[in-house]
Amino acid sequence: MKRQVLKLLVIEDDPQDFILLKECLNKSQRSFYEITHTQHFDEALDLLLSQQYDLVLLDYFLGGHTGIDLLKHTKKVGLDTPVIVLTGHSNIELDDALMRQGAADFIPKDEMSAGLLERGIRHAVERKQVERQIAEMLKRDPLTGLGNRILFEEHIKLAIAKAERNKSQFAVIFIDLDRFNGVNNTLGHHIGDLLLTLIGYRLLNVVDNNDVVARIGGDEFTLLLENVQDDDSVIIAVEKVLSEVMQPAMLGTVTLDVSASVGVAMYPKHGTDGTTLMQKADMALYECKKKPFERCAFYTDELQQKLKRAITLEKEIRLGLQNNEFELYYQPKLDLRTGKLVGAEALIRWPQADGSMRMPNEFIPAANKMGLIVPLGEWVIDRVCQQLHFWLGHEACPVIAFNVSPKQLKSPGFKSSLLEAVKRYNIPPDRLEIELTEDAFIDTSAVNMSLLEDIRQAGIRISIDDFGTGYSSMRYLKAMPINSIKIDRGFVSGGHGEHLSDPTITQAIIFLSKGLSLEVIAEGIETQEQWDELVGYGCTIGQGFFLHRPMPAQDLSRLFF
Numbered sequence: 088m089k090r091q092v093l094k095l096l097v098i099e100d101d102p103q104d105f106i107l108l109k110e111c112l113n114k115s116q117r118s119f120y121e122i123t124h125t126q127h128f129d130e131a132l133d134l135l136l137s138q139q140y141d142l143v144l145l146d147y148f149l150g151g152h153t154g155i156d157l158l159k160h161t162k163k164v165g166l167d168t169p170v171i172v173l174t175g176h177s178n179i180e181l182d183d184a185l186m187r188q189g190a191a192d193f194i195p196k197d198e199m200s201a202g203l204l205e206r207g208i209r210h211a212v213e214r215k216q217v218e219r220q221i222a223e224m225l226k227r228d229p230l231t232g233l234g235n236r237i238l239f240e241e242h243i244k245l246a247i248a249k250a251e252r253n254k255s256q257f258a259v260i261f262i263d264l265d266r267f268n269g270v271n272n273t274l275g276h277h278i279g280d281l282l283l284t285l286i287g288y289r290l291l292n293v294v295d296n297n298d299v300v301a302r303i304g305g306d307e308f309t310l311l312l313e314n315v316q317d318d319d320s321v322i323i324a325v326e327k328v329l330s331e332v333m334q335p336a337m338l339g340t341v342t343l344d345v346s347a348s349v350g351v352a353m354y355p356k357h358g359t360d361g362t363t364l365m366q367k368a369d370m371a372l373y374e375c376k377k378k379p380f381e382r383c384a385f386y387t388d389e390l391q392q393k394l395k396r397a398i399t400l401e402k403e404i405r406l407g408l409q410n411n412e413f414e415l416y417y418q419p420k421l422d423l424r425t426g427k428l429v430g431a432e433a434l435i436r437w438p439q440a441d442g443s444m445r446m447p448n449e450f451i452p453a454a455n456k457m458g459l460i461v462p463l464g465e466w467v468i469d470r471v472c473q474q475l476h477f478w479l480g481h482e483a484c485p486v487i488a489f490n491v492s493p494k495q496l497k498s499p500g501f502k503s504s505l506l507e508a509v510k511r512y513n514i515p516p517d518r519l520e521i522e523l524t525e526d527a528f529i530d531t532s533a534v535n536m537s538l539l540e541d542i543r544q545a546g547i548r549i550s551i552d553d554f555g556t557g558y559s560s561m562r563y564l565k566a567m568p569i570n571s572i573k574i575d576r577g578f579v580s581g582g583h584g585e586h587l588s589d590p591t592i593t594q595a596i597i598f599l600s601k602g603l604s605l606e607v608i609a610e611g612i613e614t615q616e617q618w619d620e621l622v623g624y625g626c627t628i629g630q631g632f633f634l635h636r637p638m639p640a641q642d643l644s645r646l647f648f
Contacts, residue, residue, distance in 0.1 A: 093141040100126040114201035128152040147174035158188035164248035169211040231287035239301035243361035259364040260310040261372040265346040267306035293331040348375040349383040416637035430486040464495040476512040481648040488520040493527040516546030543568040576611020
């Protein structure tokens with residue numbers, strides 16, 4: 088029978104006991120042992136962090152330390168090498184304490200024999216192998232075979248322990264593929280999966296053997312680069328990675344141009360724990376993606392200040408919702424031929440204690456990123472419906488539109504909360520209109536289509552906001568259950584002149600809308616010339632500062648009712 092080769096670390100400070108232990112190990116019938124021996128606690132920790140062992144045989148008393156000290160330390164840094172503790176004393180309470188700290192077994196030295204020791208080693212190693220197989224399944228990304236977030240965080244913990252002892256540094260790198268959602272939505276998820284698998288393979292091929300690659304979700308990959316000397320060495324490594332990742336991807340009959348963005352955080356400069364390092368690498372990545380001509384960004388103190396401001400803003404938004412601090416202003420939509428009120432867009436405002444006003448661009452992006460856009464959106468729906476109920480007694484009651492973010496649209500309770508608000512305030516559904524940007528129409532899945540169709544079937548109108556600035560597609564215009572299109576202000580007054588900024592595109596959108604029997608609305612009208620030209624092209628509904636600025640509900644009532 089071929090004997091199994093096992094690599095053992097023996098931690099024993101008594102030379103005579105080590106000789107006896109070695110004699111027992113040499114009598115093994117099933118295994119052959121490669122033995123590394125140390126008498127010192129600190130050296131044992133260094134060996135465990137720098138080498139891989141199948142098992143540790145540990146003398147309980149080791150100078151000024153005990154076996155429990157070493158077990159606590161290995162647990163802290165995430166080492167899972169099985170440990171059998173040897174001691175000259177048989178003590179049930181000590182046995183229990185060692186097991187609670189993760190010891191695989193406890194063998195009194197006066198009971199030790201070659202057979203007992205061999206069985207203990209074999210059972211500990213086999214049990215650990217089973218545990219690792221189960222854990223490995225939980226720590227692997229099933230698509231790419233790379234580690235997942237759990238495994239990556241474990242490796243960071245080990246890297247921190249090693250770097251602390253060696254006074255070294257390492258880099259945590261986040262990589263995100265650009266426009267990946269577009270691949271899934273235009274070519275299908277099977278092509279997206281093939282691309283992710285290919286990127287994982289490329290990353291494994293380009294990094295060193297001791298570096299770690301993981302996929303922590305969606306199209307986001309992470310790297311752990313150890314033994315880096317400085318920022319320049321990280322930049323060289325990142326350039327090498329991007330050069331490999333951004334090669335054209337041939338996936339069956341499809342060839343894709345691949346681009347990616349990178350965020351970097353360094354240990355210990357940017358953080359001394361895994362959570363902080365990953366958070367800061369992610370922040371650097373987010374900053375990088377906002378700059379289209381940059382491929383890599385390091386975490387900086389400026390980003391730290393942004394993080395503090397974001398945390399403060401999140402608290403303020405939550406308090407604002409609790410204290411009912413937000414208000415709705417309404418911008419009239421007029422029939423451009425008669426000047427008659429036909430609708431209004433509800434726009435959120437945030438009055439401050441000092442008399443100033445926070446505009447949506449100051450807090451909506453943050454609310455969207457922090458997950459607060461859903462409760463904020465629910466508040467808007469409730470207030471719009473409440474206001475409509477008040478206006479129902481007027482003959483000129485307008486259609487009120489309000490913006491819905493893609494994240495809010497996809498929230499589980501969106502449809503039910505919308506329809507419940509309509510029912511609660513007893514308003515005609517056709518007096519409500521939800522405005523969705525083109526981003527919301529990228530996902531044309533059956534679920535999304537069904538949701539929007541249900542909303543329109545309930546009588547609520549649906550409009551595409553800022554048309555022409557996003558992922559415009561003739562396909563979704565015909566397929567999606569929409570009532571109207573809003574021409575983006577950039578085509579109307581974006582040139583800051585008296586006339587339409589882009590009359591050709593404006594006219595084309597109006598012509599397209601009429602051909603599809605969709606209502607068309609121009610936003611951003613700022614001059615009489617723009618108004619006249621829109622009417623000449625056949626656009627009959629508009630809004631903008633030249634017509635009316637957004638105003639509180641009571642001002643709208645006073646002007647039109």
